[in-house]
Amino acid sequence: MPNYPYSDIESGMVNKDRLINDPQRFKPHVVILGAGASRQAFPTGDANGNIIPLMDDLVNVIGLEEDFVKYKYEIDEPNFELLYSRIQKENPESELLNIIERKVFKYFESLELPKVPTLYDYLLVSLRPKDIIATFNWDPFLFDAYNRNLQKISLPKILHLHGNVRVGYCKNHNFFGKYGEFCSECFTPYSQADLLYPVSEKNYSNEFIEGEWRVLESHLQNAFTLTIFGYSSPETDKKAFDLLQKNWQAKSNRELEVVEIIDIKDEDVVINHWKKFIHSHHYHYCSDFQKSMIPKFPRRSCESIYVPTILGKFAEEFSIYSESTFGGIYNKLIPMVEAEEVLNDIKK
């Protein structure tokens, strides 16, 4: 009998105990996050009720209208990316741009996670160290959720593709950490990793951002599967779309892989937008993160795709959303992490 994962199972289903106790050495699960993910995580705002802006309402949410009025600039475009890009093109030295950048930074920096487990916590603990989450968002939610779960459970890597309000770095050592803390090598304070503002010709040449992209590219090339969550890949950032596609398809035409799209927009619209990433009907679409394979099969997302698509069997779900406290979440995950540690030991 060929020795492929779960090949000894004779019934039509791989049950949850088997999935939990017998993880496989699959390649990375890559998750890309856009503003829609943060909006879905906090539909009524952050811990203090601050609304999470989307590009179409950022000017209004952050209160930039008064600055446009002051500088006699007409807001004839609701989308912040297009608006910013246009002002930048007209005058890159404009004082208005400076004010906008400061206000945007300050707003995102002030955002805070609620004390209870949030979508970001569920997302992070449901993936494994082999996996990676890359966000385009400036908000601090992924970074802060990562830090509050880090001492409790092994987590995936995280990347900030457009910079972030919490991230700092040391130019001398290429180390990254929380802005305001110190480089562990030279003990100088981390400098701020600038936010990448929307200009039509992005070049990702900033040291920090370039490094983040390099890590993402290698993971994408070797990925087992890809989830795109709330990221609309705007026309101001065609370069990001092209880079993602180029690397996703660098080593294979991806005829077998399943791409998952989580987006509140209609299925037809989003699948059409991402059609270059998807082969035939090999995609999973949902509008709600809770219906994604990530929380339904915590830490076993790749196994949950392999079982039906390659093995032709049904995988039994065990959603992490059955737990509503951090203690409950960690208790549920401990047996899974232990099984992963055994797997890694065998590998060595």
Ligand SMILES: [Zn+2]
């Ligand atoms: Zn240093």
